[in-house]
Structure formats: structure tokens, C-alpha cells
Ligand SMILES: Nc1ncnc2c1ncn2[C@@H]1O[C@H](COP(=O)(O)OP(=O)(O)O)[C@@H](O)[C@H]1O
């Protein structure tokens with residue numbers, strides 16, 4: 212992780228708005244400067260293209276990274292889902308937001324600690340590492356040893372994050388709309404609301420602590436994964452205290468023997484299907500930094516339950532029926548169930564339905580494949596992207612998915628990327644069939 216010098220998190224509404232405005236100005240300026248360069252070379256200026264240049268994206272990434280909070284989270288989401296609508300250099304430059312953040316200076320850190328733990332907080336620790344282990348979008352993580360000898364990782368939230376969520380989301384939405392960075396078909400108002408709701412949940416570390424504890428129960432029977440223990444006496448709404456976990460970054464699995472890579476891949480894929488069909492609770496942020504790998508035991512450590520969501524039984528039952536139908540190759544059933552989720556609307560014609568069915572079958576390719584699916588060798592994502600672009604943008608046959616599915620899609624894409632990156636071959640079909648047995652079955656009267 213490239214290091215940036217610490218900088219204070221801007222906390223006032225106006226201060227944050229000004230910086231988002233500054234980012235907008237810089238984008239426009241960067242585009243204008245490029246336009247002039249092209250003019251000087253005797254080419255026609257291409258402002259739309261220039262706006263979306265890699266250097267412009269770098270500027271935007273750096274601003275959002277200083278701001279942190281919801282503004283940065285939105286940049287991360289754009290970098291994951293922007294592929295369909297933005298040039299690759301732009302998305303790539305934004306991707307740095309997923310690994311890098313600026314930490315807060317120690318004065319600001321101590322203020323947060325004093326406010327959360329009360330005066331004299333230092334006395335509760337035998338050791339407190341001032342240098343953070345990691346700085347992420349809404350908080351940074353410090354290692355500390357309590358007076359009674361517990362070795363902890365403390366996730367400490369930047370000040371002002373929680374109360375700036377709504378205005379950050381609104382301001383960034385304006386910025387994205389201004390520069391046409393949003394897909395045309397998206398329901399902006401609903402998405403903005405969903406994002407605010409989600410980020411507010413992520414900013415509540417006590418809620419995250421409760422999710423972490425439910426996960427520990429869920430996966431207690433899985434020897435392949437481990438979840439840190441939560442320490443409530445050091446946890447507040449803005450500080451989450453858990454066991455410090457040993458492990459190497461998950462990316463390192465890519466250097467292991469194929470047997471190890473495949474085993475880790477299976478652990479992650481089984482967990483994904485169990486989350487959806489069995490627990491009906493899902494951690495929807497499958498970012499590399501949210502996992503560690505313990506070489507000695509081959510176990511995967513799960514961190515970061517901020518983006519955990521519950522799915523209602525009806526939603527899960529419908530997804531289970533779609534998945535069953537995909538595995539069986541039943542296109543008609545997939546079409547009917549797709550309408551229940553909202554992938555097609557009741558008044559959509561057969562062309563819309565068949566476009567949705569085609570895309571669903573395409574994205575579920577690993578589930579139709581007999582035996583281990585070779586994730587690293589697969590070009591499925593670019594194929595989905597190309598076909599999705601053709602059907603959605605060029606032919607207008609695909610509806611923007613309902614906001615409730617946004618986080619499930621993020622998880623599915625992210626999980627695919629994880630398996631590809633660690634180089635795993637996994638029998639996804641067998642795993643999904645096994646996990647589907649635990650899905651709620653509520654056959655409804657045919658409508
Ligand atoms: N319990 C832990 N033990 C060791 N390192 C941790 C622990 N929790 C978090 N980290 C480190 O801090 C980083 C950020 O933590 P995470 O929970 O993902 O925060 P955020 O919600 O801000 O993304 C992780 O990528 C990991 O490197």
C-alpha cells in the first residue's frame with residue numbers, strides 16, 4: 212500500500228462541499244487543458260473524452276481520498292462498477308481508492324479516542340501503536356495491547372464521517388450527474404437513498420460488531436474460515452475492538468500451490484453460497500483487504516462486516532429458484548422468476564425478458580459448467596460487460612436492476628475477481644447445489 216502523509220479529515224459540511232466542488236473544477240479544468248493541448252496539435256478538442264482521462268481520474272481519486280468517508284466510498288463503488296460506462300484508464304485510476312487512504316494526524320486520532328473512551332484512555336492500554344496498520348475509507352486500524360494483556364485491532368472512525376454521509380452522497384451525486392458519469396437507466400433517487408442507508412450502517416461500529424458475532428456463529432462449523440473475537444468493553448459506536456489477527460494479504464494465495472489455491476477458492480465460494488442461501492446474511496464487500504490468509508493452517512480470516520446485509524426469505528427463495536432453473540437450463544422458469552426480482556417489468560415484452568434471461572445465464576456460467584471452473588482463465592467478465600453493454604445501452608433491452616440487488620451484484624462480481632486473482636479452480640456447480648438445499652422453499656401459487 213503506497214503511503215501518503217497523514218492529513219486531517221475535513222469535517223464541516225462546507226469544508227467537504229468545497230472540496231467536492233474543487234474536484235469538479237479540477238475535472239473540468241483538466242479536461243479543458245487537454246482540449247487545448249489537442250487544439251495546439253491541430254486536433255479537434257474532445258471534451259467529453261478528456262473529462263474521463265486517466266489523469267483526471269487520478270485527480271478525482273486523490274481528492275476523494277483526502278475527504279474519506281462516504282465521498283471516498285462512492286469513488287470505490289464507481290471504480291468497481293464503472294467499467295460498463297467509463298473508459299478503462301479512468302476506472303483504473305479510481306481503483307487506487309480501493310487500496311489507499313490517507314490516515315489522520317495523531318492529534319485528530321487522540322481527540323477521537325478521548326471522546327469515545329473518555330479522559331485518561333491511555334491508561335487502559337499497555338501499548339498503543341500510533342502508526343495505523345491500515346487506513347480505509349471511514350476509519351483506520353491500530354494495534355493495541357490492553358492493560359490486561361489482550362492483543363487488539365482497534366478500528367477507529369474518522370471524525371465527522373457519520374454526520375456527513377447524507378450531504379456527501381448528495382454532493383457526489385450532483386458531481387457525477389454534472390459530468391454524466393451515471394448510467395442513463397439508473398434510478399438516481401432510489402440509488403442515492405440506498406447508498407445513504409448503507410453507509411449509515413457501515414458507520415455504526417456497534418452494529419458491525421453484532422454482525423461480526425453472528426458470523427462467528429454461522430461459520431463455527433467451517434474449519435476453513437475464522438472470525439476475530441469482538442471485545443465489547445473497548446467497542447463504541449465509533450471504535451470497534453477485536454482480536455488482532457495474524458495473516459498475510461489474501462493476494463498472496465496466488466503464489467501457493469494449485470492445491471492450496473483451489474482449496475481457498477472453494478472456501479470462499481462455499482461461503483458465498485451459504486451467505487445467500489443458508490444464512491441469508493451477506494457481507495457484500497468482497498474487497499481483498501477484507502480478508503487475510505493464515506498460511507500455517509490454510510484458513511481465511513474474515514474482517515470487515517460493515518457492508519453486511521440481510522436478505523428476506525422471499526428474495527432468497529426467488530434467487531434459489533432462478534439458480535436451480537439455471538443449473539437445469541430452464542430458460543422459461545428463469546424468465547418468470549426474473550420478473551419477481553425486478554430484472555424485468557410486468558409490462559415488458561418478450562424481447563426484454565429474453566435479454567434478461569440471456570444475461571442471467573451468461574453471468575451464471577460457472578454454475579452450468581460441470582467440474583472445476585477455471586476462474587483465472589475465464590474471460591467471462593469482459594464477455595458479460597460487452598453483452599451487457601450491447602443489450603442495455605445499445606438496444607435498451609435491460610432495466611437497471613432494483614437497488615436492493617446492487618449489493619448482491621457487487622458481491623458476485625467481487626467474488627469472481629477474488630477467485631480469478633488467487634488463481635483458483637472451483638467446482639461452483641457442486642457447491643451451489645449443496646448450498647441450495649438449505650434455501651427457503653416457498654412455492655407460491657402461479658400468478
Ligand atoms: N482484527 C484485525 N487484525 C488484523 N488486521 C486487521 C484487523 N481488522 C482490520 N485489519 C486491517 O485493517 C484493514 C481495514 O479494516 P476493515 O475492517 O476492512 O476496515 P474498513 O471497514 O474501513 O474497510 C484491513 O484490511 C486489515 O489490513
Ligand SMILES: [Mg+2]
Pocket residue numbers: 347498500501515
Ligand atoms: Mg475493509
